[in-house]
Amino acid sequence: MTDYAVVTRATYGPAGRQKAEELAARLASVYRAQPGFERADFLCFDDAAGDFGSLVLFDSRAHAEAALEASQQTREKTTRELSIVRLGTPQRSIAEVFASTT
Numbered sequence: 001m002t003d004y005a006v007v008t009r010a011t012y013g014p015a016g017r018q019k020a021e022e023l024a025a026r027l028a029s030v031y032r033a034q035p036g037f038e039r040a041d042f043l044c045f046d047d048a049a050g051d052f053g054s055l056v057l058f059d060s061r062a063h064a065e066a067a068l069e070a071s072q073q074t075r076e077k078t079t080r081e082l083s084i085v086r087l088g089t090p091q092r093s094i095a096e097v098f099a100s101t102t
Helices: 017-032 061-081
Strands: 003-011 037-046 051-058 091-097
Touching: 003 037, 003 061, 017 037, 017 051, 017 061, 051 061, 061 091
Parallel strands: none
Antiparallel strands: 003 051, 003 091, 037 051
């Protein structure tokens, strides 16, 4: 069975980690409630620059796409509530996971 990932990357600027962690906590609950959810990992690419992201696995492309859509409202609301200012446009995509190791 092929998995699909919702991949996100955004830059919040220096001192953005606390806000990124709060956003991750809120989004994690949304993703966990979605059909086909398998796992969520939240990432720090560059703490000093405030560059963060996530990789959330689902059992099908349809479930990944639906989860991305479902998370959008929470993402927008939390961004407003926390006064998150992103530098540039966040990158969001669905990727097929073609190999996995454990």
